[in-house]
Amino acid sequence: MQPRRILAVNLANLIGRASRLLEKGGGTTLPGRVALKIMPDLPERLVDELEGGCVLVTGTNGKTTTSNLIADILRRSGFKPVHNRHGANLIYGVTSALARDCGPSARLRGDIALFEVDEATLPEMGRRLRPRLIVITNLFRDQLDRYGELESLAERINAGLRMLEEGDLLLNADDPLVATLGEGTTLRVSYFGMEDGGVGSDATAMQHAADSKFCRYCGEPLEFKRVFYGHMGVYGCLRCGRSRPAVDFPALALSLRGVEGSELLVGGWNGGLSLRTRLPGLYNAYNVLAAAAAARLLGLEADKVTEGVEGYSTVFGRAEWIEAEGRRVLLILSKNPAGFNEVIRTVTEDAESGKTLLLALNDLTADGRDVSWIWDVDFEELVPFSREVIISGTRAEDMALRMKYAGLPEEKMRLESDPKRAFLAAVRSAPPGGAIYALTTYTATLALRKALAELGYVRGYWEE
Amino acid sequence: MGRMVLRICHLYPELMNIYGDRGNIIALKRRCEWRGIEAEISLLSLEDKPDPRLYDLFFIGGGQDREQEMVCHDLQKVKGEALREAHAAGACFLAICGGYQLLGHYFRTWKGEVLPGIGIFDAWTVGGETRFIGNVVAEWEDGGGRRTLVGFENHSGRTRLGPHSRPLARVKVGHGNNGEDGWEGCRCGNAFGTYLHGSLLPKNPWLADEIIRLALSRRYGEVELEHLDDSLEERAHAAAVRRAAGKRGG
Ligand SMILES: [Zn+2]
Numbered sequence: 001m002q003p004r005r006i007l008a009v010n011l012a013n014l015i016g017r018a019s020r021l022l023e024k025g026g027g028t029t030l031p032g033r034v035a036l037k038i039m040p041d042l043p044e045r046l047v048d049e050l051e052g053g054c055v056l057v058t059g060t061n062g063k064t065t066t067s068n069l070i071a072d073i074l075r076r077s078g079f080k081p082v083h084n085r086h087g088a089n090l091i092y093g094v095t096s097a098l099a100r101d102c103g104p105s106a107r108l109r110g111d112i113a114l115f116e117v118d119e120a121t122l123p124e125m126g127r128r129l130r131p132r133l134i135v136i137t138n139l140f141r142d143q144l145d146r147y148g149e150l151e152s153l154a155e156r157i158n159a160g161l162r163m164l165e166e167g168d169l170l171l172n173a174d175d176p177l178v179a180t181l182g183e184g185t186t187l188r189v190s191y192f193g194m195e196d197g198g199v200g201s202d203a204t205a206m207q208h209a210a211d212s213k214f215c216r217y218c219g220e221p222l223e224f225k226r227v228f229y230g231h232m233g234v235y236g237c238l239r240c241g242r243s244r245p246a247v248d249f250p251a252l253a254l255s256l257r258g259v260e261g262s263e264l265l266v267g268g269w270n271g272g273l274s275l276r277t278r279l280p281g282l283y284n285a286y287n288v289l290a291a292a293a294a295a296r297l298l299g300l301e302a303d304k305v306t307e308g309v310e311g312y313s314t315v316f317g318r319a320e321w322i323e324a325e326g327r328r329v330l331l332i333l334s335k336n337p338a339g340f341n342e343v344i345r346t347v348t349e350d351a352e353s354g355k356t357l358l359l360a361l362n363d364l365t366a367d368g369r370d371v372s373w374i375w376d377v378d379f380e381e382l383v384p385f386s387r388e389v390i391i392s393g394t395r396a397e398d399m400a401l402r403m404k405y406a407g408l409p410e411e412k413m414r415l416e417s418d419p420k421r422a423f424l425a426a427v428r429s430a431p432p433g434g435a436i437y438a439l440t441t442y443t444a445t446l447a448l449r450k451a452l453a454e455l456g457y458v459r460g461y462w463e464e
Numbered sequence: 465m466g467r468m469v470l471r472i473c474h475l476y477p478e479l480m481n482i483y484g485d486r487g488n489i490i491a492l493k494r495r496c497e498w499r500g501i502e503a504e505i506s507l508l509s510l511e512d513k514p515d516p517r518l519y520d521l522f523f524i525g526g527g528q529d530r531e532q533e534m535v536c537h538d539l540q541k542v543k544g545e546a547l548r549e550a551h552a553a554g555a556c557f558l559a560i561c562g563g564y565q566l567l568g569h570y571f572r573t574w575k576g577e578v579l580p581g582i583g584i585f586d587a588w589t590v591g592g593e594t595r596f597i598g599n600v601v602a603e604w605e606d607g608g609g610r611r612t613l614v615g616f617e618n619h620s621g622r623t624r625l626g627p628h629s630r631p632l633a634r635v636k637v638g639h640g641n642n643g644e645d646g647w648e649g650c651r652c653g654n655a656f657g658t659y660l661h662g663s664l665l666p667k668n669p670w671l672a673d674e675i676i677r678l679a680l681s682r683r684y685g686e687v688e689l690e691h692l693d694d695s696l697e698e699r700a701h702a703a704a705v706r707r708a709a710g711k712r713g714g
């Protein structure tokens with residue numbers, strides 16, 4: 001065997017175990033960093049040996065949920081996916097996940113690779129791993145301070161996709177920018193999209209968070225017939241005639257049940273596929289739709305898709321109910337304007353009116369250091385439903401100010417920068433049997449999860 | 465005197481709003497409302513021609529490259545003349561980032577392409593190879609005691625000021641206009657230009673009030689604004705200064 005490869009994999013795993021023991025968080029990137037130093041082409045070597053090939057999932061919002069759903073469906077179908085479940089989605093995180101799934105002889109204990117990858121890393125991952133399927137959920141404005149602006153990101157993804165020779169490309173037809181990404185590739189392109197006429201609203205309701213409103217070919221403003229959320233909708237260009245592509249995997253019917261989840265009927269399967277999910281909100285219905293379409297392209301069975309989607313509930317921090325002191329706590333990751341607006345819409349659909357909210361805004365690198373985006377979120381919608389708002393995070397003051405200008409009286413807000421104290425304040429604010437809605441940015445979600453683990457309400461995520 | 469009305473013209477709201485710049489409009493509106501002043505906001509986009517006598521305050525935010533090109537074209541063809549006229553007549557302007565650049569003489573991109581501006585600011589901008597990204601703290605230079613401005617910059621343009629402009633503030637943390645001469649922003653008459661997103665006005669409420677006061681004075685003479693409780697604004701300002709210095713919150 002290859003001593004270099006064995007060294008790379010085993011050293012990575014040793015470091016991973018050590019950092020988990022020392023509780024330095026999940027230890028998700030350092031092992032990969034070390035392994036790549038020792039063997040720069042380790043990921044492609046490992047993945048090449050898998051019979052089932054490789055699936056990549058990317059997009060600004062929903063890539064973790066979508067790839068976790070696909071992983072569950074694969075498992076129920078008898079596969080053993082090698083998967084970066086905790087969402088460390090740059091090359092280091094992916095390499096760590098690969099190493100972790102290797103035996104001592106540095107061979108993968110699995111048969112198909114499934115990775116969620118960062119949008120900006122997709123070209124590199126594609127080139128290295130030569131995937132059989134790429135899923136792109138959406139492209140929103142997110143952490144522009146790291147990636148430059150949306151269109152140049154799309155250019156780079158386009159260029160990356162054109163380098164690939166074969167495989168499936170599954171795109172969101174409702175996102176005008178994502179829908180163009182199939183242009184000029186030799187990949188087999190199919191689309192998923194919303195086709196239930198009752199969902200969404202007419203174009204006058206377009207939110208401030210809408211990012212992609214111009215035809216990518218001629219620059220003309222797009223005409224939207226319907227808007228589902230953000231810039232997702234049914235659109236066309238009056239100048240050059242380009243329009244939303246025909247949808248291969250439509251959501252023919254969708255009924256949203258607020259924070260309880262939704263039911264959807266997916267076309268592209270014989271007689272349609274009826275799915276029920278506990279994941280709340282329209283944005284999660286899109287994730288389920290994308291996962292079901294991906295499963296179809298992978299040749300999986302309908303009943304496995306149903307089971308996988310229905311059995312799926314907790315994704316660390318993404319939309320998770322927990323119990324604490326007789327209160328129901330909904331943890332929802334909310335990290336950019338489009339995503340946040342959808343979360344707000346979902347939370348306000350819930351019947352209960354005097355809600356206890358916990359908002360946590362961080363400005364660490366993984367959140368994006370610029371917090372300007374909170375001024376694009378329609379927090380005004382949340383104000384009438386708020387009993388008390390506990391505000392936390394490294395930029396708690398900015399969030400408090402946003403709520404003040406959204407119209408929340410100062411006596412209804414409480415600043416508590418420490419996550420543990422913030423959570424206990426929320427527990428005191430909510431009545432027994434009541435609900436707490438925690439809407440938190442990425443690293444603030446990690447911090448809250450850690451606080452909840454220390455308080456004994458959940459287990460640490462590296463123990464799952 | 466009856467109820468005062470502040471007439472605000474928000475230019476290209478859907479095109480020029482890349483980093484939450486509409487927070488500035490929210491701040492202006494609320495700070496007027498809290499004092500019983502009516503803020504009337506008109507949204508003007510492509511093809512709409514503003515009446516230069518109607519508005520006391522014009523606001524324009526930053527945009528992505530494509531939006532910026534469309535706006536540049538529209539400013540040249542449709543709005544430029546009216547905006548220059550309003551400026552000459554004493555109307556107030558607040559222009560952020562891309563809007564600041566387009567209200568100068570020109571923007572020359574890194575590739576050498578030139579987008580003409582409308583010359584409200586005696587300033588010009590040249591695209592740079594790298595982007596200036598990060599928290600900014602700057603010390604106000606435009607009279608009125610020692611004040612600081614906080615915000616977040618994200619631009620590749622390097623802006624230089626001509627003799628008819630004066631800089632707004634001296635950079636303490638960050639890059640500002642061009643990363644070399646230490647200045648941030650510019651003022652020409654009642655027009656303020658700056659690179660600071662953040663949003664700018666909620667965290668710098670004294671600047672919001674200065675702009676409201678200037679804009680109202682055009683129609684109502686010297687006005688004195690009612691004092692507001694800005695303790696939360698001041699906390700957010702102080703937190704931004706702390707974060708810019710690399711310290712944790714708390
Ligand atoms: Zn077109």
